[in-house]
Amino acid sequence: MDKKEEEFLKKLISIFKVEAIEHVNAITSGLIDLEKADANLQMGHIETIFREAHSLKGAARSVNLKEIESICQAMESVFSALKRNEIITSPQLFDMLHQAVDLVSKLISKNEEITVLEKSQIKEIIKRLEDILKDASVTPHQSSIIEKKEEENKTKVSEPDFSSMHSEPPELKSDIPENSQIQAPLITETVRISTVKLDSLLLQAEELVSLKLATGQHTTELQKINTVFTLWKRELAKAHEDIQIGQSSLETKDTVIYHNAKFLEILDPNNAGIKSLESKLTALAKSAQIDQRSLDGMVDNLLDDMKKVLMLPFSSLLGVFPKLVRDLSHDQGKDVDLMIQGEEIEIDRRILEEMKDPLIHLVRNCIDHGIEKPQVRDLKKKSPRGTVKIVITAKDSNKIEILVSDDGAGCDASELKSAAVKRGIISQKDASKLNEKEALSLVFVSGFSTSPIITDVSGRGLGLAIVHEKVEKLNGIISFETKIDSGSTFRIVIPLTLATFRGLLVYVNEQMFAIPVINVERVVRVKKDEIRTVEGLDTISLDGQIVSMVRLENVLELGGGEKNKTDDNVHVVVLRSGEKRMAYIVDEIVHEQEVLVKSLGKQLSRVRNIIGATILGNGKIAPILNVNDLMRSAVKVTYASAQAEEVLKDKPKRKSILEVDDSITARTLLKNILESAGYDVKTAVDGVDAFSALQTQEFDIIVSDVDMPRMNGFDLTSKIRNDRKLSELPVVLVTGLESRGDKERGIEVGANAYIVKSSFDQSNLLEVIQRLI
Numbered sequence: 001m002d003k004k005e006e007e008f009l010k011k012l013i014s015i016f017k018v019e020a021i022e023h024v025n026a027i028t029s030g031l032i033d034l035e036k037a038d039a040n041l042q043m044g045h046i047e048t049i050f051r052e053a054h055s056l057k058g059a060a061r062s063v064n065l066k067e068i069e070s071i072c073q074a075m076e077s078v079f080s081a082l083k084r085n086e087i088i089t090s091p092q093l094f095d096m097l098h099q100a101v102d103l104v105s106k107l108i109s110k111n112e113e114i115t116v117l118e119k120s121q122i123k124e125i126i127k128r129l130e131d132i133l134k135d136a137s138v139t140p141h142q143s144s145i146i147e148k149k150e151e152e153n154k155t156k157v158s159e160p161d162f163s164s165m166h167s168e169p170p171e172l173k174s175d176i177p178e179n180s181q182i183q184a185p186l187i188t189e190t191v192r193i194s195t196v197k198l199d200s201l202l203l204q205a206e207e208l209v210s211l212k213l214a215t216g217q218h219t220t221e222l223q224k225i226n227t228v229f230t231l232w233k234r235e236l237a238k239a240h241e242d243i244q245i246g247q248s249s250l251e252t253k254d255t256v257i258y259h260n261a262k263f264l265e266i267l268d269p270n271n272a273g274i275k276s277l278e279s280k281l282t283a284l285a286k287s288a289q290i291d292q293r294s295l296d297g298m299v300d301n302l303l304d305d306m307k308k309v310l311m312l313p314f315s316s317l318l319g320v321f322p323k324l325v326r327d328l329s330h331d332q333g334k335d336v337d338l339m340i341q342g343e344e345i346e347i348d349r350r351i352l353e354e355m356k357d358p359l360i361h362l363v364r365n366c367i368d369h370g371i372e373k374p375q376v377r378d379l380k381k382k383s384p385r386g387t388v389k390i391v392i393t394a395k396d397s398n399k400i401e402i403l404v405s406d407d408g409a410g411c412d413a414s415e416l417k418s419a420a421v422k423r424g425i426i427s428q429k430d431a432s433k434l435n436e437k438e439a440l441s442l443v444f445v446s447g448f449s450t451s452p453i454i455t456d457v458s459g460r461g462l463g464l465a466i467v468h469e470k471v472e473k474l475n476g477i478i479s480f481e482t483k484i485d486s487g488s489t490f491r492i493v494i495p496l497t498l499a500t501f502r503g504l505l506v507y508v509n510e511q512m513f514a515i516p517v518i519n520v521e522r523v524v525r526v527k528k529d530e531i532r533t534v535e536g537l538d539t540i541s542l543d544g545q546i547v548s549m550v551r552l553e554n555v556l557e558l559g560g561g562e563k564n565k566t567d568d569n570v571h572v573v574v575l576r577s578g579e580k581r582m583a584y585i586v587d588e589i590v591h592e593q594e595v596l597v598k599s600l601g602k603q604l605s606r607v608r609n610i611i612g613a614t615i616l617g618n619g620k621i622a623p624i625l626n627v628n629d630l631m632r633s634a635v636k637v638t639y640a641s642a643q644a645e646e647v648l649k650d651k652p653k654r655k656s657i658l659e660v661d662d663s664i665t666a667r668t669l670l671k672n673i674l675e676s677a678g679y680d681v682k683t684a685v686d687g688v689d690a691f692s693a694l695q696t697q698e699f700d701i702i703v704s705d706v707d708m709p710r711m712n713g714f715d716l717t718s719k720i721r722n723d724r725k726l727s728e729l730p731v732v733l734v735t736g737l738e739s740r741g742d743k744e745r746g747i748e749v750g751a752n753a754y755i756v757k758s759s760f761d762q763s764n765l766l767e768v769i770q771r772l773i
Helices: 004-034 039-062 066-083 091-109 118-132 140-158 195-248 253-267 270-308 321-333 349-370 373-380 413-422 430-434 436-444 463-473 627-640 638-647 664-676 687-696 714-721 740-749 762-772
Strands: 311-312 334-341 347-349 384-397 399-406 477-483 487-495 500-508 509-516 520-527 532-534 536-540 547-552 571-576 580-586 587-595 610-615 621-625 658-659 680-684 701-704 733-734 753-756
Touching: 004 039, 004 091, 004 321, 004 621, 039 066, 066 118, 091 118, 118 680, 195 270, 253 664, 270 311, 311 349, 321 334, 321 349, 321 384, 347 349, 349 384, 349 399, 349 463, 349 487, 399 658, 413 436, 436 463, 436 477, 463 477, 487 536, 509 587, 520 536, 520 580, 571 587, 571 627, 580 627, 587 610, 621 627, 658 664, 658 687, 664 680, 664 762, 680 687, 687 701, 687 714, 701 714, 701 762, 714 733, 714 740, 733 762, 740 753, 753 762
Parallel strands: 334 384, 509 621, 547 580, 658 680, 658 701, 701 733, 733 753
Antiparallel strands: 311 347, 384 399, 399 487, 477 487, 500 509, 500 587, 520 571, 532 536, 536 547, 571 580, 610 621
């Protein structure tokens, strides 16, 4: 194959992958709909999936991807049998079909050669699908005749035509890595744009031509004015020179009077040249004002339409969520329906990309912590099928509200406090002071979790902390509401776009800063004698509530001391982030204006208290403040002395770990990993050996295999929990057993974490250990 053919094949495969993603997403959605559909409605879904599988098969054949073609052929045969009622749907069949689709997804996303393991998986899934057909009542001969006729008919209408495929780039769907979905990031090199939007942009671009002509005319007028002004300066210089010569010479009185009169004539406001200059400048200023208004409108409209071009509907992200919910609920033995409302609402694709992981975390949280198992729901007189809802609504003109809720068990604020105390996040004394809202906000603290065991899905206390951080990064707000046995709701408010927003400009220590208006609750002037000190903190009273107050220059560490000491008032900006509220003293409040956000660059990707910068009308740069960081920094300023004491605490001693595994290779490998991380490690060959070691030596944590001779990891954990002296000792089970039943057994015996060896990552293990001790 020459270079030209190779380049063409690469281009063809790139086109295929785009099309294949659409087919796979359609098949996945169809399977989920088919699984939920009534018997009398199933045939329509079967027909749709059959056609999608057939089209994907043909496309794969066109680019010589035989493995994908073979899997699609097997799936197509199954759906052909379903169409003829030769086989019936079942949970096992749906699981197998989803596995086949997941494998196709994986193959589509690959850029390298297929591995031996993947070839084995392909053969296995095809064999399992073919075995289903062997049990069909129709004879193989009849089946092959029917399939051959259908193949011929479908090929005539469904074979992909690459010469006309996708005249405009299709919109790619989001990926869900945790569930083997295709990696199709939202931010791609191409976007699909409707012709309506393009027509609007073209019209506005054409309108700019008239503005360009007007600007050219203004330039010509200015050049003429400059010419007149130059001639006037020349005459003025000549008259001034004549006067000086006349005064230094013995010219007659009449000559001097003449030169003076000439000079005064040039300076006379009624001079024709000056009047002409004045007239031209007045006309030019008026014209410039008109053009400024036109330009304002054009730029605003063009910017709004360009924002719309780069906006995507939430459906481009949420399309894969039904599959996510199905897989997670099946893994945990739960029945869960997903309801989505408002997926047609569009938002800046950069924000949508950033919201992908938070929404996945929230849905996982609802299923793992919220929705109960069917038998538990029956006891509570609930429907055995739980419901997770994602509701998107437009809020005001530039905000979006996202609600992620479940109808599960809910939780109690007191339980959250107890869990936080148990994990060492807060003290018992501090917990007793928290009101209900403050207690509920604990779920967003890193390290907090109510899960009884750490698994690959939950228990690490990172998920909601990551969600909170991501939403804050977008200058959004997240809150949590819950009610026992009614369920929980996460409420997120985020901006519609990242490009521009309204900003409040303030001066602090002779430096101008911009504060996002979305976080500004109010701006007030406060008399100094109204400032009160409560427990060493400056406070003011607003609407009958006490609000803490700090100087913004102290938070930003600018120094300079108090300004305007003679002024009886101070300028105060009250900021809000979620449930947090804080007042900041500034030197001067300038005004509110539209702010264009500029990145600080890769070298300054994360600067405390700053999210970016904007260029003002005068060309100067104003940093844009990160309100969420300001809240945290204000607390640090207020409690600096307490932090100083924290720094002086003694360095903790080395922690000791008892590692239990019957494999000498596994023991040696894990011992090396743990010792490299700074732990003292002792090993044991099985549960009996480990329990004996626990009688003679103290350890901070146990890391144990499960499948071992004499006493396995489950029995060892159970024995530890039943021993009064050892009952609180953390136990991490690291095992090859990955079934749901094994994980539930781990929870029952009291393990603190359950890590599957097939997805083992040493950083995850070290993180779990650090969290538990």
